[in-house]
Every structure is written in structure tokens, then in C-alpha cells.
Amino acid sequence: MTFAHPALFYSDEESYIDGTVPFVVEGLANAEPVAIAVPSQNLTLLRDALSRFAHLVTFIDMTDTGRNPGRIIPELRAFADRHRGAVRIISEPVWNHRTEVEYPACALHEALVNYAFSGRDLSILCPYNTSVLRHDVLADAEKTHPIVIDAGGHRPSDHFHPARVVLAAHSLPLQTPVDAASTSAAAGAMAAVRAFAREQAFKLGLAQDRVDDFALAVTELATNSVRHGGGESTVRVWTESESIVCQVNDNGHITDVLAGRTPVHANEPGGRGLLLVNRLADLVRTQTTSSGTAIQVRFDLANKKAT
Incomplete structure (x- = not known):
């Protein structure tokens, strides 16, 4: 059994489609259940690109389901647990409208994916839009994903260290106003x-x-x-x-x-x-x-x- 958790660095719709659709089609060709959990705009994009196969795919609006990143792992776990054998998922928990308050929970989620699904026969591909996301967000993606896929192909991340991201997220102080x-x-x-x-x-x-x-x-x-x-x-x-x-x-x-x-x-x-x-x-x-x-x-x- 193998667990794969690559990050896909894309810059536009074309590179998004090129990086995600073959992942889905290959999974369907292998009779693997596939779920796509991405923000609503990209959900529509992929539904259209996969129109011939859309009835075979489970589509999840991450804008809703992933509003609280703490809900994502249970949702993906529920999908994976409904099926035997290998499973494929596209999960995009970080997008450019995430706030400064929300983002640390997103980074923590991506780090915890490596703990939650270790040993499972599961591939989770996580797209990151390099044209709109900050440099520190992309740097965190390299810490939470062992493999990065970009214009140059597949490469191992030299910075992969999810435990550090977990520690950093759990160490961030949470303040309360004095008049609460x-x-x-x-x-x-x-x-x-x-x-x-x-x-x-x-x-x-x-x-x-x-x-x-x-x-x-x-x-x-x-x-x-x-x-x-x-x-x-x-x-x-x-x-x-x-x-x-x-x-x-x-x-x-x-x-x-x-x-x-x-x-x-x-x-x-x-x-x-x-x-x-x-x-x-x-x-x-x-x-x-x-x-x-x-x-x-x-x-x-x-x-x-x-x-």
C-alpha cells in the first residue's frame, strides 16, 4: 500500500487542466474511485473538462466543505473509506481569497494529511496557483508535500517537514480583546x-x-x-x-x-x-x-x- 501527496504548482487554467485531468483519467482507467474537492470556480472548470467522465467522479465544493479546513480530512476519509483498493483525490484547500486568519488552519491541514492517510492506498493531488498565492504559502506547500509537480516535471521537495508546520501552527498565539x-x-x-x-x-x-x-x-x-x-x-x-x-x-x-x-x-x-x-x-x-x-x-x- 502506498500513499502519495504531491503538490501541483500551476499558473493558469491551461496548466491546471494539464496537471489535473490526466491524474483523473488515469485513475478512472484503473477503475479507481476519484473525488475532486476544489473551489467552486475550478470545480466548474474540471467538470467541463471531464464532461465525458463527469458521472464517474465525485465533485465536492471546497469553498463550502473546506470553509473550515478542520472538516476536510474527515470528508476525504469518509470518501476513501467507502471504497476498497486504490483511491484518487484532488484536494485544493488554499486559494487566493483565504484570509490571514484562515490560512494557518489550511497549512496545518496540509501537514496533517501526511499523518491521517499514512499507509493508505491513496493519492491526494493538491493544486496551488503560483500566479496569485504568496511566496510563503508556496514555501509551506513544499514543507507539507513530499513531491512537487511544476513546469519542470516531478521533483522531490527538499523542504518536506510536516512536523515543523504542525508545531508552528499550534504555537501561533491566539489573542482575545480585553473587552471580550x-x-x-x-x-x-x-x-x-x-x-x-x-x-x-x-x-x-x-x-x-x-x-x-x-x-x-x-x-x-x-x-x-x-x-x-x-x-x-x-x-x-x-x-x-x-x-x-x-x-x-x-x-x-x-x-x-x-x-x-x-x-x-x-x-x-x-x-x-x-x-x-x-x-x-x-x-x-x-x-x-x-x-x-x-x-x-x-x-x-x-x-x-x-x-
């Missing part, structure tokens, strides 16, 4: 935390159909924090950049780099909290060191619901 509303969480106090989250969501203008999702995500974070982070945590809520943000801080240290991204067996009593939070939130960021952990979730104030 706050409450403390302890065992037996989750009803109060839930009420606090709902109150803040209504007060700060979150769409009504997302208030329950926000309250559930905050309660799950606080529950995990109390259980694994020393028995008490601090919950803060504020608004920033058209999002409502909640951050939970505690004294624990998350050592499982894939926490919240791997499936939990039905007979296991726990382990679903962070999976659920990733499913509900528009973005999840984590800072975790030996000094403590902060997990930050963001929900868009615009009226749209995670799917």
Missing part, C-alpha cells in the same frame, strides 16, 4: 456555559438558525476543556471581521495532532466533541503547548449554516 465577554467553566456548570453562549450569540447578531450550533460548539469545547485541561477553563466571546468568535483557554496540552479529525468507533464512549465542533464552525484554530491550550471557533455572522 467571559465566563469560567467547571464540572457541573455546562448549563450556565450554554446559556452564556446563547445570550452572546443573540446579543452579537448571529443568525437565529445558527445560535443552537454556536451554543453546542461552545459547550463541547468547554466540556472537553474541563475534562482534559485541568478541571477549569475560561470561555470568551466577541465579534471580529464579521464573525462571532469564542475562545476557550485551559492548562492542558493536546498531544494527538489528529484530534477532531479522525472517526470514532461506535463503541467508544468519547472523542466526538472536537469532530462535532469542526463540523459546526466556519473556522477552528488551536494553540497548544506545554503551557496550555486555547481553541478558537468562528461563526460567520452572515446567515449561512454549516453543512
